[in-house]
Amino acid sequence: SQQGEEDPQALSIQEGENATMNCSYKTSINNLQWYRQNSGRGLVHLILIRSNEREKHSGRLRVTLDTSKKSSSLLITASRAADTASYFCATFDRGSTLGRLYFGRGTQLTVWP
Amino acid sequence: SQTIHQWPATLVQPVGSPLSLECTVEGTSNPNLYWYRQAAGRGLQLLFYSVGIGQISSEVPQNLSASRPQDRQFILSSKKLLLSDSGFYLCAWSVSPTSSYNSPLHFGNGTRLTVT
Numbered sequence: 001s002q003q004g005e006e007d008p009q010a011l012s013i014q015e016g017e018n019a020t021m022n023c024s025y026k027t028s029i030n031n032l033q034w035y036r037q038n039s040g041r042g043l044v045h046l047i048l049i050r051s052n053e054r055e056k057h058s059g060r061l062r063v064t065l066d067t068s069k070k071s072s073s074l075l076i077t078a079s080r081a082a083d084t085a086s087y088f089c090a091t092f093d094r095g096s097t098l099g100r101l102y103f104g105r106g107t108q109l110t111v112w113p
Numbered sequence: 114s115q116t117i118h119q120w121p122a123t124l125v126q127p128v129g130s131p132l133s134l135e136c137t138v139e140g141t142s143n144p145n146l147y148w149y150r151q152a153a154g155r156g157l158q159l160l161f162y163s164v165g166i167g168q169i170s171s172e173v174p175q176n177l178s179a180s181r182p183q184d185r186q187f188i189l190s191s192k193k194l195l196l197s198d199s200g201f202y203l204c205a206w207s208v209s210p211t212s213s214y215n216s217p218l219h220f221g222n223g224t225r226l227t228v229t
């Protein structure tokens with residue numbers, strides 16, 4: 001079953017603009033992870049934020065987590081055409097002992113040069 | 114460094130034919146292993162996961178099965194494919210259960226399966 005739900009489903013911006021994607025989930029979590037998928041390829045892990053963290057940075061990526069609202073956001077600053085991809089959030093449920101990650105449907109980001 | 118190999122990259126099979134997709138991991142021991150399926154324009158559906166040789170858990174009942182004959186080998190099979198089995202199949206691994214709470218998944222490049 002899916003846990004996270006990304007919003008919007010599709011996002012189209014110009015190079016240099018910032019892109020913000022949101023993720024909502026339903027249960028208590030240990031951590032939330034963001035992945036990127038280029039067309040026809042496997043997913044690549046971008047960043048992990050633990051349930052006791054509120055914000056995390058990695059290069060041009062900024063992730064926030066609000067456990068009271070059960071939501072997260074991924075911000076890509078100064079976007080580039082190479083950032084064009086699908087972005088997925090995935091949650092690791094609290095109480096899960098077997099490392100299962102549940103993914104949302106993803107946000108398709110298109111960055112125009 | 115760890116690597117994950119998944120093959121074949123693409124596969125076209127007729128309805129009712131068998132299926133075998135293979136995934137191997139190198140450079141790590143006792144990994145968690147996963148099979149996900151991604152339908153067109155959809156998210157990832159967890160099909161099977163394994164925490165050790167011969168230990169397989171199924172998330173969704175269907176005509177697919179999985180096996181783990183060796184520590185770093187994970188196989189997805191079907192005796193008779195259905196049209197609905199078409200999709201993009203992804204294998205992934207993560208570190209062993211004792212420290213997996215905050216470890217990411219590492220994915221292969223996927224197999225595009227078309228059932229005709």
